[in-house]
Amino acid sequence: MTIQPGHALEDPFGGIHHIYANSKAMNGLTGGQYEDGAVFVFDLLDYDDSDNAIVETDRKRLDVMQYDSEKFSKTGGWGFDTFVGDSKTERLKQDVVAACFGCHASAEASNFVFSQYRP
Numbered sequence: 001m002t003i004q005p006g007h008a009l010e011d012p013f014g015g016i017h018h019i020y021a022n023s024k025a026m027n028g029l030t031g032g033q034y035e036d037g038a039v040f041v042f043d044l045l046d047y048d049d050s051d052n053a054i055v056e057t058d059r060k061r062l063d064v065m066q067y068d069s070e071k072f073s074k075t076g077g078w079g080f081d082t083f084v085g086d087s088k089t090e091r092l093k094q095d096v097v098a099a100c101f102g103c104h105a106s107a108e109a110s111n112f113v114f115s116q117y118r119p
Contacts (some may be wrong), residue, residue, distance in 0.1 A: 001016075001017040002015070002016045002047065002054060003015060004049070009092055010081070012061075013044065013099065014042050015045050015046050015047055015060055016044070016045040016046075016047050016054070016056055017042065017043070017044060018043040018045070019040060019041070019042055019115050020038070020040065020041040020043065021038075021040050021041075021115070022037075022039045024036075024037045024038040024039070024048075024067070025038040025040050025067075026117070028067070028111065028113070029113070029115065029117035030114065031119050032111070034067045034077065034110070034111055035067070035111075036067060036068050036069055036070075037066075037068075038066070038067040038070065039064065039065070039066050039067070040064070040065040040113070040115065041062060041063070041064055042062070042063040042064075042065070043059065043060070044059070044061045044063070045057065045058070045059055045060060045064055046058045046059075046060050049072070052112065058085065058086075059085055059086050061082055061083065061084055061085070061092065062082070062083045063081070063082045063083075063100070064080070064081045064082075064083075065078055065079070065080055065100070065104075065113075066078065066079045066081075067079075074117075075097060075101040075104075075112075076101070076104070076105075076108070076111070076112040077111075077112075078101070078104065078112055079097070079105075080096050080097050080100035080101065081096060082100075083094045083103070109110045112115075
């Protein structure tokens with residue numbers, strides 16, 4: 001997906017979206033239930049829109065969603081973290097868990113996951 005200016009989710013999700021899933025997350029996408037160790041990564045990239053082409057540029061953020069039914073029981077089993085740009089240590093300066101789960105709570109029917117498997 002690419003969110004462009006004018007979309008309701010432009011701030012903070014404007015840009016090109018890539019979603020990655022490990023094998024346990026893929027099993028959850030296809031079977032409906034997630035097991036401990038399932039991980040999704042949301043890679044948000046800025047882009048240049050010129051000459052009738054949209055081209056990826058800098059990474060804006062990298063969000064990680066990890067399933068551990070006991071450790072993250074208060075948030076449906078999911079833990080959340082966000083890294084700024086290409087950093088492996090700099091985190092978003094806000095309550096990421098509250099912000100992320102606040103939105104993901106609306107996807108309770110799909111185990112708090114927005115992504116869907118497309119074969």
